[in-house]
Amino acid sequence: MLDVNHISKTFNPGTVNEKTAIRDLSLHLETGDFVTVIGSNGAGKSTLFNAIGGSFTVDRGSIVLDGMDITYVPEHRRSKYLGRMFQDPLRGTAPSMTIEENLALAYLRASSHTSPFSRITRAERAEFRERLAQLGLGLEDRMKHPVGLLSGGQRQALTLLMATLVTPKLLMLDEHTAALDPATAEKVLELTRRITEENRITCLMVTHNIQSALSLGNRTIMMSGGGIVLELRGAERADMTLERLMALFREKAGKTLDNDRMLL
Amino acid sequence: MLLITQTALELGFMYALVAMALFLSYRILDIADLTTDGCFVLGAAVSVTLAAAGHPLLAIPGAMAAGAGAGFVTAFLQTRLGVPSILAGIITNTGLYTVNLMAMGWRANKSLLGVPTVFTLMRDTGLGGAWYELALAAAVTLAAAVLLYLFLGTRLGLSIRATGDNRDMVRASSVNPTFTITVGLCIANALTALSGAIVGQYQKTVDINSGTGIVVIGLACLIIGETVLGRRTVLKGVIAVIVGSVIYRFIYAIVFYTKVVPVDCLKLLTAVIVALAIAAPSIRSWAAFQQRRMSAGRRE
Helix, strand or coil: EEEEEEEEEECCCCCCCCCEEEEEEEECCCCCCEEECCCCCCHHHHHHHHHHCCCCCCCCCEEEEECCCCCCCCCCCCCEEEEEEEECHHHCCCCCCCCCHHHHHHHHHHCCCCCCCCCHHHHHHHHHHHHHHHHCHHHHHCCCCCCHCCCCCHHHHHHHHHHHCCCEEEEEEEEECCCCCCHHHHCCCCHHHHHHHHHHCEEEEECCCCCHHHHHCCCEEECCCCEEEEEEEEHHHHHHCHHHHHHHHHHHCCCCCCCHHHCC | CCHHHHHHHHHHHHHHHHHHHHHHHHHCCCCCCHHHHHHHHHHHHHHHHHHHHHHHHHHHHHHHHHHHHHHHHEEEEEEEECCHHHHHHHHHHHHHHHHHHHCCCCCCCEEECCCCCHHHHHHHHCCCHEEEEEEEEHHHHHHHHHHHHHHHHCCCHHHHHHHCCCCCCCCHCCCCCCEEEEEEHHHHHHHHHHHHHHHHHHHHHHCCCCCCHHHHHHHHHHHHHHHCCCCCCHHHCCCCHHHHHHHHHHHHHHHHHHHCCCCHHHHHHHHHHHHHHHHHHHHHHHHHHHHHHHHHHHHC
């Protein structure tokens, strides 16, 4: 489904701020794969996401999504096939537009509606209502309310629904629960698990929580210094514990996982 | 008195299109589009010139197309060439002065004498009776309002609204902000030019300076309307600009006939009102802060 072939990215080349964020990185995802990504700050996780999402083009290598080379496709055109979520709940929704209008935007941009003048039909509105009800947050009765009135957790849940309303070829979650309180984060993670399983969505998820990195999905990759240093899957992954993972990381990356949040 | 009411309503409806344009550019896209003044004159100049040449109906879409062109230039400057948005509008506006003179045949004003206008055509159909001018002005503005409202519910319309609401979000959605800003400004300036086109044929004249301060008056109408109706939804916003514009023209008419303040002072008055209304949130939070500080001081 996704083929990342030997990509490299250096920011500010030729200046004192030169930083190679990704170095010859390759990654292959099968359809239905749910890969969790861990690594300390500066490991290149977000750079990898932004490279796939198209915030910038890579210096070398290629990115192929479902047989289509998207290496030089502009960001707004890739977004038709990608669902993306960020840590900041404010980034994913338009606050002064209503819940229904936000969903309509997400639906119309990615669905088979090709005309810029297409509108939401009654049947589609009923479907939005049903999908909102499945979130279990009572949002289906507030469809005419502006999104700005929702809490961070509700906004993240809505953003998740928007990103998957039309099943994307790839869903990318960049620490999408990091800004939420633990109970809400748990709820959004549970929704993530349910929605991706029900629709068999191929997914990449960055997290600082090793527990959810190991419990969610079917593969885990660990990044350090702009590359992938460790990949876990199958039985090895199922048997992995926090302590052993920390030890493995020390061995592979030659340094400790220096983020306190990862121990939580 | 009836005449005053009639005139105020007519002008209110015709100038409401400018407020509607600002609703789209300023409220929805969050861009202060200063192309407005020149664009209004452009619409009037194209409309009057084409009407003088015997094409009063063709004059209306012609003027709107010219306005959309002006909007495109402003949008191109800010989205493709990195000119700050306010400066982009001012640059286009300055350039339009010459374009407007050109459209009027290199004269500072142009009049329509003894040729049909959209208003005389309307009178000849007999629709609206003695109120035919008001009927036409209201019909054009209401049609524009309905179309704008419907448009803002389409995929493109929603994308334009999201562009003004959360630019971070649209970059990650499949919306190209360059495109949505361009379309938005083209439509906004087509509306401004439509206003100029109708006003030009209504007054049977156009003057190179007739657009001065139109943008501030339009903002005043927008703010008056939103104060009366609130600004929560698009539907309310579209109705609010018409209500606000009519109210503004009534205030203008009252000032004009009662002379409570000299009519020459109206622009200053309008400017002060607009500045205060836009500054209101800052003034309110400053006042609240001072109040908290005072009451904290008393407790010590």
